[in-house]
Amino acid sequence: MSNRTVTLIPGDGIGPEVAAATVKVIEATAVPIQWETYEAGTEVFNKYGTPVPNEVFQSIVRNRWAIKGPITTPIGAGYASVNVLMRKTLNLYANVRPAKSSPGISTPFKNVDIVVVRENSEDLYSGLEHVVVPGVVESLKIITETASLRIARYAFEFAQRHNRKKVTAVHKANIMKKSDGLFLECCQKVARDFPNFEYSEIIVDNACMQLVTKPHQFDVMVMPNLYGDILSDLCAGLVGGLGLAPSVNVGENVHLYEAVHGSAPDIAGRNLANPIALILSGAMMLVDMGEIEAADRIERAVLSVLERGETLTGDLGGKATTTELTDAIIHEMRVVA
Ligand code: NAI
Numbered sequence: 659m660s661n662r663t664v665t666l667i668p669g670d671g672i673g674p675e676v677a678a679a680t681v682k683v684i685e686a687t688a689v690p691i692q693w694e695t696y697e698a699g700t701e702v703f704n705k706y707g708t709p710v711p712n713e714v715f716q717s718i719v720r721n722r723w724a725i726k727g728p729i730t731t732p733i734g735a736g737y738a739s740v741n742v743l744m745r746k747t748l749n750l751y752a753n754v755r756p757a758k759s760s761p762g763i764s765t766p767f768k769n770v771d772i773v774v775v776r777e778n779s780e781d782l783y784s785g786l787e788h789v790v791v792p793g794v795v796e797s798l799k800i801i802t803e804t805a806s807l808r809i810a811r812y813a814f815e816f817a818q819r820h821n822r823k824k825v826t827a828v829h830k831a832n833i834m835k836k837s838d839g840l841f842l843e844c845c846q847k848v849a850r851d852f853p854n855f856e857y858s859e860i861i862v863d864n865a866c867m868q869l870v871t872k873p874h875q876f877d878v879m880v881m882p883n884l885y886g887d888i889l890s891d892l893c894a895g896l897v898g899g900l901g902l903a904p905s906v907n908v909g910e911n912v913h914l915y916e917a918v919h920g921s922a923p924d925i926a927g928r929n930l931a932n933p934i935a936l937i938l939s940g941a942m943m944l945v946d947m948g949e950i951e952a953a954d955r956i957e958r959a960v961l962s963v964l965e966r967g968e969t970l971t972g973d974l975g976g977k978a979t980t981t982e983l984t985d986a987i988i989h990e991m992r993v994v995a
Contacts, residue, residue: 663692665717665724670699671921672931673727679933679984680940686988687952699729709740724914728921738785745778750907752812753778755918757893762965765898772876772893776886777809783883801837806844813880814852824856828865828881841882894918901932901973904939915939929979932971959990
């Protein structure tokens with residue numbers, strides 16, 4: 659086992675609570691990890707004039723592994739999204755969001771197992787907006803061949819690495835013929851290099867309808883940024899909600915793990931948040947570090963706690979606190995070890 663240093667950004671809202679839970683669970687695996695902890699977000703912005711000081715980026719680049727809690731983005735005004743800033747600055751071009759059913763969590767469909775691969779660097783998240791004339795605003799949707807080929811290739815290689823069977827490209831090229839048209843062309847081009855995979859295409863509105871009626875037809879789904887943001891929340895809802903949905907942002911040399919959910923200001927600071935999404939993101943990190951057995955112990959413990967159903971947080975219909983759910987997972991890890 660090699661010693662690793664991981665940059666930890668607890669974030670704000672429920673971030674510090676779910677980040678503390680994640681550290682506790684990862685430490686219970688005994689994988690030797692040192693944490694370099696940094697603040698980011700509103701308070702940091704008020705102090706330093708930037709929500710993410712340079713030293714945070716330097717730490718992530720140096721360590722190459724990072725776990726981040728959610729960070730609130732002011733609506734309509736204030737600084738741009740910290741998340742978008744980090745993804746752009748660190749060139750985190752792929753956002754991988756698995757959505758897998760858990761036994762014990764009652765949802766309309768059993769055995770859903772979908773991975774959304776979201777292009778993370780461009781599209782309508784480029785932050786290029788301006789007022790054309792008062793009352794008219796233009797927001798630019800940027801789609802490039804380079805980023806589209808890169809994300810399509812990432813999706814197929816991910817499918818290959820994880821023994822998946824099918825990749826579906828999601829688009830709206832019937833309306834945005836040039837931008838989504840280019841995205842689709844790139845997916846088709848890459849698909850030709852992976853003849854062993856089933857490849858399909860679906861228009862984004864139909865994808866939403868099909869996901870909530872016949873989700874089992876989907877395996878790996880690849881799409882531009884905005885559709886990925888929306889469809890991955892939808893997929894999280896299919897398997898029990900945001901409290902269970904992990905993710906990783908991938909760059910050339912950096913992995914930044916975070917939950918799909920936001921800072922949940924409505925329940926922040928009350929020990930009510932479900933920490934499982936960030937804990938499972940931590941397990942994804944352990945897999946990528948090659949610590950398969952440790953990751954497996956966490957995942958099995960989470961599944962047992964969910965299946966038992968005695969220690970669930972409010973979002974899952976229970977009454978347990980963040981601390982109680984975390985401790986139940988750690989207790990279960992010792993049992994399944
Ligand atoms: P949200 O995900 O924070 O909350 C949506 C709903 O889900 C709320 O009712 C919340 O209580 C619940 N929820 C979310 N996570 C939960 C958890 N772990 N346990 C139990 N319940 C949970 O989305 P919202 O309200 O749209 O965004 C709040 C803030 O978070 C915004 O400022 C937004 O910009 C930011 N955000 C940050 C993200 C990030 O840092 N990666 C991602 C998404 C949103």
